[in-house]
Amino acid sequence: MFRAALIACFTLVAGGALAADIAPPKLGRPATPDEIAKADISIPPDGKGLPAGSGSVAQGAQVFAAKCSVCHGANAEGTPNGDRLVGGMGTLASANPVKTVSSYWPYATTLFDYIRRAMPLTNPQSLQNDEAYAVVAYILSIDNIVPKDAVLDAQSLPKVQMPNRNGFINWEPRLIKP
Amino acid sequence: MGKKQDLTELFGEPVAGNGLLHRRFFLQSSAALAGAAAAATPALAESIGSGSPPTMLKPGAQFNAYGMPSHWRENIKRILATNVPPAREVTGSIRTPLQYLEGTITPAGLHYVRNHNGTPDIDPSKHELLIHGMVRQPSIFTVDALMRYPMRTEIHFMECAGNSGGIAGAATPQQQTAGDLHGLLSCSEWTGVKLSTLLDEAGVDPRATWMLAEGADAAGMSRSVPVWKAMDDAMIALYQNGEPIRPEQGFPMRLLLPGFEGNTNVKWLRRLKLLDSPMYTKDETSRYTELLPDGKAREFMLQMEPKSVILKPSFSVDMQGPGYYEISGVAWSGLGRVRKVDISADGGKTWAEAALTNPVLPKALTRFRLPWMWNGGPAVLMSRTTDEKGRVQPTHSEWLAQYAPRQNFHFNAIQSWAIGANGKVSNVYV
Numbered sequence: 001m002f003r004a005a006l007i008a009c010f011t012l013v014a015g016g017a018l019a020a021d022i023a024p025p026k027l028g029r030p031a032t033p034d035e036i037a038k039a040d041i042s043i044p045p046d047g048k049g050l051p052a053g054s055g056s057v058a059q060g061a062q063v064f065a066a067k068c069s070v071c072h073g074a075n076a077e078g079t080p081n082g083d084r085l086v087g088g089m090g091t092l093a094s095a096n097p098v099k100t101v102s103s104y105w106p107y108a109t110t111l112f113d114y115i116r117r118a119m120p121l122t123n124p125q126s127l128q129n130d131e132a133y134a135v136v137a138y139i140l141s142i143d144n145i146v147p148k149d150a151v152l153d154a155q156s157l158p159k160v161q162m163p164n165r166n167g168f169i170n171w172e173p174r175l176i177k178p
Numbered sequence: 179m180g181k182k183q184d185l186t187e188l189f190g191e192p193v194a195g196n197g198l199l200h201r202r203f204f205l206q207s208s209a210a211l212a213g214a215a216a217a218a219t220p221a222l223a224e225s226i227g228s229g230s231p232p233t234m235l236k237p238g239a240q241f242n243a244y245g246m247p248s249h250w251r252e253n254i255k256r257i258l259a260t261n262v263p264p265a266r267e268v269t270g271s272i273r274t275p276l277q278y279l280e281g282t283i284t285p286a287g288l289h290y291v292r293n294h295n296g297t298p299d300i301d302p303s304k305h306e307l308l309i310h311g312m313v314r315q316p317s318i319f320t321v322d323a324l325m326r327y328p329m330r331t332e333i334h335f336m337e338c339a340g341n342s343g344g345i346a347g348a349a350t351p352q353q354q355t356a357g358d359l360h361g362l363l364s365c366s367e368w369t370g371v372k373l374s375t376l377l378d379e380a381g382v383d384p385r386a387t388w389m390l391a392e393g394a395d396a397a398g399m400s401r402s403v404p405v406w407k408a409m410d411d412a413m414i415a416l417y418q419n420g421e422p423i424r425p426e427q428g429f430p431m432r433l434l435l436p437g438f439e440g441n442t443n444v445k446w447l448r449r450l451k452l453l454d455s456p457m458y459t460k461d462e463t464s465r466y467t468e469l470l471p472d473g474k475a476r477e478f479m480l481q482m483e484p485k486s487v488i489l490k491p492s493f494s495v496d497m498q499g500p501g502y503y504e505i506s507g508v509a510w511s512g513l514g515r516v517r518k519v520d521i522s523a524d525g526g527k528t529w530a531e532a533a534l535t536n537p538v539l540p541k542a543l544t545r546f547r548l549p550w551m552w553n554g555g556p557a558v559l560m561s562r563t564t565d566e567k568g569r570v571q572p573t574h575s576e577w578l579a580q581y582a583p584r585q586n587f588h589f590n591a592i593q594s595w596a597i598g599a600n601g602k603v604s605n606v607y608v
Contacts, residue, residue: 024327024328024375024379025326025327026379027319027323027324027326028309028315028317028318028319028323028376028379028380029317029318030316030317030318031308031309031310031316032213033319034366035308035318036308036310036316039308039310039448039449040180040310040449040451040478041398042390042392042400042451042457042459043451043457044455044457045455045458047469057329071265079261079263080263080266081263081264081265081266082265092469092582093472093473093582094472094473094474095583096583097473097582097583097584099464099469101464104444104463104464104475105463105464106458106463107458107463109458110458110459110460110463110464113457113459113460116462117293117398117400117475118294118396118397118460119400121265121268121269121295121396123396124295124398125398132541154475161419167473167474167475168463168467168474168475168476168477169470169475169476169477170477170478171476171477171478171479171480172404172478172480173195174565175404175478175481176513178404178406178410178411178433
């Protein structure tokens with residue numbers, strides 16, 4: 001009985017060691033630069049990967065009226081179908097904080113990234129790059145984050161200073177690590 | 179009076195106010211009560227059928243290719259917010275009816291869904307996972323290839339960072355079921371490939387600290403995740419509760435980050451990019467960040483803190499007259515195992531420790547139970563969990579005090595249910 005248990009125990013240990021020694025398969029195939037370029041649609045705060053093209057506030061107002069206002073309202077003030085995007089400036093520390101693109105978002109690149117990948121809701125990824133730059137310019141112009149005659153492109157967009165740029169505390173260092 | 183004394187013999191004296199009994203009285207009570215069931219006398223008749231239920235007198239239904247729950251329980255359905263505007267039907271959520279479920283595993287069809295632009299219909303033969311960025315060899319994995327890797331199976335909860343947010347934002351307690359209030363919470367057995375296996379194959383640059391995960395849905399959902407989490411217990415989940423992961427949960431694959439806020443567990447996963455800083459996507463800046471009273475906001479509060487909720491009784495799960503009840507609910511923590519759950523029946527004045535139903539697994543729902551002799555009078559039930567890291571659920575007011583007004587992410591305060599003398603249960607703030 002004891003001997004049998006001992007053998008069983010030994011077998012288990014040996015089995016465990018064996019499993020650990022076998023390397024997992026390597027079944028990924030190399031990704032080509034073209035495959036990566038097509039898939040890599042994310043835009044970080046430094047603007048790396050921003051496409052060619054540009055858009056003005058005036059152009060953006062037209063695109064917004066045609067493609068965005070149905071959900072976000074004529075003046076980006078929001079409707080039940082779409083978030084309010086503007087206003088609330090200076091309210092974050094008040095008793096009635098209003099979080100909008102203008103008042104809260106730390107990076108303009110985030111707005112470009114999100115509009116280009118996910119908007120309009122019913123037809124995502126349909127905007128031309130010029131249209132995406134223009135809509136960003138228009139939204140940011142409403143609260144004068146960019147001037148009314150602004151033209152945004154790959155160089156100017158990452159330089160836009162969002163009002164709440166320094167409003168965030170990175171909690172990641174406080175997470176419980178393994 | 180005599181009856182009360184009999185019950186005290188069965189269940190012992192209460193260990194906390196308002197009739198809470200010691201958790202050890204489960205075993206004794208079930209054995210003792212079994213004796214109370216009277217044996218039925220067989221009916222004497224020409225055929226025995228006259229004494230049998232109708233289901234014993236004719237063949238039952240045929241086999242089903244895919245079984246469904248009993249039609250007698252058709253009310254057990256996910257909870258969709260009513261009167262939603264059209265856009266919110268694809269960008270909103272549908273909740274798990276927690277108050278109708280037992281144990282800890284959520285049936286796949288009742289798992290909550292939080293979508294940002296609908297559920298995509300993805301052909302698995304055309305879907306691939308790209309791993310690139312700060313890696314030695316950018317690589318593409320087909321679904322078939324992933325199926326050939328060593329698999330692991332783990333049970334983990336999933337909770338939306340916005341779960342229970344309605345409570346945080348409501349000045350007066352909303353009279354809604356536990357599922358309405360807390361049902362952006364589910365728990366499944368997940369099977370898939372350990373992400374570190376794939377990252378090792380691609381060869382992660384040691385300077386990479388973050389990883390962008392992106393889904394193939396119409397929202398292009400994308401979130402940044404610390405590399406330490408990706409290398410620790412992250413999984414590419416391919417199966418849920420034994421079957422291929424459901425479309426609403428990411429078919430053919432989702433990123434599973436045990437204990438992290440639901441949104442980071444990117445569904446329909448198509449791309450992982452290794453980075454040396456976060457991408458700062460929309461859902462980690464505009465959403466899922468927590469505004470503090472001074473106007474600053476916490477970003478990357480990724481771990482779900484300990485939390486619990488009593489489900490029996492709870493709103494709409496009312497009392498049926500004075501006597502013996504089992505208080506039951508679920509507790510969980512994104513930091514590890516639930517260490518204990520304390521129950522109060524007197525609004526937090528006194529507490530008794532609940533029994534935890536095995537298995538008690540890390541970052542998984544844990545079922546707790548406690549016997550209760552309800553005397554028919556008003557009571558306020560509360561549950562408060564402590565996890566293995568020693569974190570304790572805050573009270574309602576403690577949670578609110580941490581943040582700016584009307585914040586609604588990462589709400590994990592103690593839930594209180596008031597029992598009226600008529601047995602009706604209501605949601606209250608204590």
